[in-house]
Amino acid sequence: MTLLLTRTDVRSLLGVDACFDAVERAFRLLGSGAAAAPGVLGVPNATGGFHIKAGVLRLGRDYFAAKINGNFAGNDALGMPRIQGIVVLADAATGSPLAVIDSMEITRLRTAAATAVAARLLAREDAATLTICGCGEQAAAQVHAVARVRRLRTVLAHDVVTERATALAQQLACALAVDAVATDDLLAATRASEIVVTCTPSRRPLISLEHVKPGAFVAGVGADSEDKHELDPELLRGATVVTDVREQCARIGDLHHAVARGVMRVEDVHADLGDIVAGRVRGRASRDEICVFDSTGMALQDIAAAAVVYERAASDPRARSVVFSE
Numbered sequence: 001m002t003l004l005l006t007r008t009d010v011r012s013l014l015g016v017d018a019c020f021d022a023v024e025r026a027f028r029l030l031g032s033g034a035a036a037a038p039g040v041l042g043v044p045n046a047t048g049g050f051h052i053k054a055g056v057l058r059l060g061r062d063y064f065a066a067k068i069n070g071n072f073a074g075n076d077a078l079g080m081p082r083i084q085g086i087v088v089l090a091d092a093a094t095g096s097p098l099a100v101i102d103s104m105e106i107t108r109l110r111t112a113a114a115t116a117v118a119a120r121l122l123a124r125e126d127a128a129t130l131t132i133c134g135c136g137e138q139a140a141a142q143v144h145a146v147a148r149v150r151r152l153r154t155v156l157a158h159d160v161v162t163e164r165a166t167a168l169a170q171q172l173a174c175a176l177a178v179d180a181v182a183t184d185d186l187l188a189a190t191r192a193s194e195i196v197v198t199c200t201p202s203r204r205p206l207i208s209l210e211h212v213k214p215g216a217f218v219a220g221v222g223a224d225s226e227d228k229h230e231l232d233p234e235l236l237r238g239a240t241v242v243t244d245v246r247e248q249c250a251r252i253g254d255l256h257h258a259v260a261r262g263v264m265r266v267e268d269v270h271a272d273l274g275d276i277v278a279g280r281v282r283g284r285a286s287r288d289e290i291c292v293f294d295s296t297g298m299a300l301q302d303i304a305a306a307a308v309v310y311e312r313a314a315s316d317p318r319a320r321s322v323v324f325s326e
Contacts, residue, residue: 003099003313010105013312014305016113016144022304023113024277026057027244030300031274034058038299040248042225048072049225050085055299057307062092065303067103071225073201081137082201083107089306099310103302106309108138110301112145114244114273115197115219115293120149121276121283122242122291123217127194128153133186133207133230134200134222135159135168140175142197142221147176155180156189187211198222198230205232205257212239214288221295223254231292233258239290240270245298253296 005013029035038055054066069085076082085103090096119127127150132139135157143155155172157180159165165182172180183189190196190211198206199221212218212235220231231254241255241264249255250266258264271281273293284291 002097003310005099005101005309005313007102007105009313010102010309013309014105014109016109016141016148018308019109019305020113020116020145020148022308023110023301024117025059026300026304027114027117027274027277029057029274031272031276031278031280035300037245037247040252040296040299042252044225047074051224053297053299053302055303056092057300057303059304059307063098063303063307064090064092065299065306067107067299067302069103069107071201083137087302087306089303089310099306099313101306101309104137106302106305107297108141110305111138111199111221111295111297112141113305114295114297114301115142115221116145116149117277118219118242118273118293118295119146119195119217121273122240122293123150123195124215124284124287125150127217129156129193130154130195130197131156131158131186131189131193132168133158133190133196133198135161135164136199138199138221139168140171142199142219143172144176146195146197147178150195152176152178154178156193157182158184158186158189190216195219200230201228202230203227204229206230207235208232209235209238211235212290214290217291217293219293219295220254223252223256223294224296225252226256228252229257230254231294233261233263235290236292236294237263237268239292240285241268241292241294242276243269243272243294244296246272248296248298249294253294255294
């Protein structure tokens with residue numbers, strides 16, 4: 001029997017805490033050598049593009065998942081989500097399909113969870129001010145996830161559309177009881193922040209070394225294709241760089257641009273996040289160290305989150321929608 005699970009189903013079955021634990025486990029398995037590095041395939045189109053991320057992860061049983069996501073910036077004008085798609089989850093031991101799951105909520109939560117896992121290991125323990133650059137679908141989840149690992153007091157929201165930043169600030173002020181305000185001055189905001197998170201579709205660098213004060217943690221979340229670019233190469237050269245998957249970031253992340261510019265080599269990356277989670281490599285070494293997390297999103301995050309959704313749905317008949325059965 002294969003389950004069909006909608007975004008509403010995923011919302012009811014997967015929360016921030018469960019997703020954080022699942023994603024952290026996925027990184028630990030990868031870093032300890034208990035999981036193989038996942039794969040990614042990009043398929044561009046004139047108005048956007050698709051990416052397919054796939055891998056296998058042992059979580060009590062062997063799961064395979066392939067996530068197919070479309071990313072079309074022009075959908076804003078059509079009243080449609082920019083990013084949408086599905087996750088196909090299967091039994092990796094037999095090939096039997098287990099579930100077809102709407103990917104939007106899984107992508108939103110697992111991306112934020114990865115930032116939080118990185119922040120727990122790379123942000124200063126006293127970090128209290130966060131700038132979120134890009135206030136779209138991903139932004140609130142990013143701040144909520146980071147708030148799980150650091151005691152935030154102030155959130156500064158920046159977006160090219162001021163109304164989006166204002167709405168997010170109001171939402172976060174109520175939900176997290178923080179001092180949240182919208183700002184048009186990105187430089188002033190980031191210089192006042194110990195944590196900076198970018199989640200935009202930008203094709204040009206938004207955050208440079210001058211934006212970041214000593215000791216800051218910067219998470220670049222938006223660059224997940226060759227043409228996206230949020231973090232200036234000079235920032236990466238001046239920081240301790242941690243990747244989700246080094247080879248993937250060298251192809252499609254902000255690391256890709258630093259390498260192409262000749263200011264970094266792939267070998268200059270400090271570690272993959274999984275290596276730090278698994279205890280094989282240190283995290284932050286000093287109070288004034290600038291740490292950058294290049295987050296391109298890996299399939300093992302999707303598998304771990306999808307497995308939680310599937311297992312909870314399979315144990316609750318009310319959450320089931322049968323696609324087909326033999």
